[in-house]
Amino acid sequence: MNALAQARAPFHRRTQAPEALPFATIEIRASVAVIRLELPSPGLWDAQEQQLFITSLTDLAARGDLTAIVVQGAALFAEKPGLATPDFRAVVEAVAGSPLPVIAAIAGDAIGVGLELALACAGRVAARGGRFSFPDLRAGRLPTHGAIERLPRLIGMTRASDLLIFNATLDADAALEAGLIDAIAGRDVVAAAIDLAHSGVGNARACRSDTIVLDSDKADLFGVRLRVRREAPDQTAPSVALQALEAAARLPVRRAMADTARAAAALAKTDQAQALAYAAAGKATLERWGAEAAREVLARRLRWPLLREAVHMLDEGATPSQLDRCLMAFGFSEGPFALSDRLGMAALFGVAADGAIPADPWLCYSPTLDLMSDAHRHGGSSPGWYRRAEASSHLTFDPEVARIIQASATFQRICRQPMSDEVIAERCLLAAVNGAAELLQVEDNLTAPLLDAIWTVMLGFPAWKGGPLLQADRTGLDQVVEGLRKLQAKRNTAGAPCEIILRCAARGEGLG
16 A cells, blocks of 8 residues: 555656655545545556556555545646657556546646546546646547547547547536536545545446447437548548547447557558647647747748738639638638638738748739738728628628739739649648748758648648648658749749758758
8 A cells, every 4th residue: 555655766757856755645534545646647657657556556445444545646637738658558447447436636637648547537526727638639649548438438429529539628617517527626626526435426437337338329420420521521530539439339448448559559650640740749849939929920931932822823813712712621720811801911911010021022023912902902800802791701702802813913914714723732832831941941940840830830731731841741852842843934933942942852851
């Protein structure tokens, strides 16, 4: 029983805490054992820490004077986003299979692997203000320690899919209403957990069962399938997670967990999962880089080449709705012209006084934005690229904008012709890659993962594609050079391939 209390060294190495701070303390309160762990979430425990915890649970369960065990820790149920976690299934199985019910006393957030540990418990009490989420899919991995199997049995298939597939985050009130937790504590979360242990462990025992989920939950899978096809039609990770949920609906927990482990291993080898892991690591780097204002300036500089190319394609024959539709089909969260109408054209396209966009960014001058400004079509509260129906958010093409685009093309002596969706997507990506590479070339403190993170976190680039520079490396820089030169020969809108692209292509290297 005292094994955890005596093992202090592993924790001190990780946290650099004072020598007097113990690894854990165990106290008995009204026939309930309270284990206070001064450890991070179990995904960061080493083998010794895992074994000590399991031994402590076994020793406590062997006593005849206890009725339950409460587990609590300041960072026990949280998780640092983007980190891959080692296997700790033995810990989860020890908690779920404990002869005495184990109650999770969650003082803060329960995220990722920490929430998986909480789900293995017989009951959960949380402090108000806590958040509950699974960031795993955003990092290109599946939860493999029972979340996929236990959540549908606990809160139903639809709500489980919200958390596991669609990146939902629940606050304490929503988690209580859903049945994810059993109670919200006042000031003392441990005391509330002890009260729960004395009164029974509520509806949470359902997730310890090895039964199949209800037929009604299986029926809900149909709606989840439709939502995945609608919201993530080309994404691998949501499809794999959906298959794992389907297995959880028809198999006992242990067999379903084995299927999930195999699916997770297969997912990790896919290009999309590796791109998501790359994006998650880049996001962690971005959070440590610079002030928010510096990130905003860098984001404006990165986005400008794509916006410039989009305006040029309007002059050549595309329409705002076609460009928005193509970029959203590529994976962007919103098209640039719809975003311009929502935020205002100056916020998106304007050459800013703060120098965020070069003073002369046009390789080929287009008067389209000037003509839009002259017509007072500034977006935001004013008219923009689209006509907005009254009392509706529906956007339709505006004939006045068509006349402005045609006037711009006539000024440039361009004969507008229909443009394919494939050409639009390729040109936007080429422009974004060349612009980002130019920044890499002139700014010593920038890296390809950092710039890609700005694209995925701040500018709506699909994280499952990693970012423009990762896409360029995967496509091959020789093809990027060829595409930019063909575009330059026809009309110099995206610029010549910058020096760093030429150099890396010649060496057979990548920008990352």
